[in-house]
Amino acid sequence: MGGSSPCASCKLLRRRCAKDCIFAPYFPPDDPHKFAIVHKVFGASNVNKMLQELPVHQRADAVSSLVYEANARMRDPVYGCVGAISYLQSQVSQLQMQLAVAHAEILCYQMQQEESLAPPPPPPHHHHHQQQVVEIDDKHFLLQNSLAGMPQFTKFTSSSSFNVVQEPLKRESLWT
Incomplete structure (x- = not known):
């Protein structure tokens, strides 16, 4: 991300947001809750692995699914969605x-x-x-x-x- 503000992921994890940050396109700095809940349920390294294993054109849908499931898991930790x-x-x-x-x-x-x-x-x-x-x-x-x-x-x-x-x-x- 260079000189602009870090993505929500890097901000929460307190790290420098690299230009090629895998989280930046999907977790913008103006929506920190989105990454926070996904990180809490799945963990940043697991989300990183999942995104890297997917083709770029499927990553946005995967992030939407992860956010949905993370919210469902917060409401119902046993059964989720x-x-x-x-x-x-x-x-x-x-x-x-x-x-x-x-x-x-x-x-x-x-x-x-x-x-x-x-x-x-x-x-x-x-x-x-x-x-x-x-x-x-x-x-x-x-x-x-x-x-x-x-x-x-x-x-x-x-x-x-x-x-x-x-x-x-x-x-x-x-x-x-």
């Missing part, structure tokens, strides 16, 4: 399940509306009973009961600890 990723994957999974349930409920409401607009079915000669299971995901499914042509839907939740009817999607159900 993997903890954040796991949490977000869990949220995505829950939201996908809620979306599937909402789609199933919309389908049920649409079918109910179609039934109310359609002419009544002819009286059955005999009562036949059919069940159809529509799986939403590995924990939720709909049980469609067709008794004399009238579909009835009930949403179930299955888990290893219990099996209960969680929410009927239509007032009528198989058990009433």
Whole structure:
């Protein structure tokens, strides 16, 4: 860096910043926290080795990753960014399940509306009973009961600890 101020790395490490300092392009003097946290988590010599092993065009991305991971490690020393990723994957999974349930409920409401607009079915000669299971995901499914042509839907939740009817999607159900 010559006569200008040393990069954040050299300033923190209290050394002279050479013209060809590997840290200077990625740790400017006006952002000392960026290097401080990376140094605290990974160590300056490890970061130096990592940067030297990478082609120049990949170093900026590597530094961004190191800064991100160092910040994540400060918040969660055990899991780092993997903890954040796991949490977000869990949220995505829950939201996908809620979306599937909402789609199933919309389908049920649409079918109910179609039934109310359609002419009544002819009286059955005999009562036949059919069940159809529509799986939403590995924990939720709909049980469609067709008794004399009238579909009835009930949403179930299955888990290893219990099996209960969680929410009927239509007032009528198989058990009433």
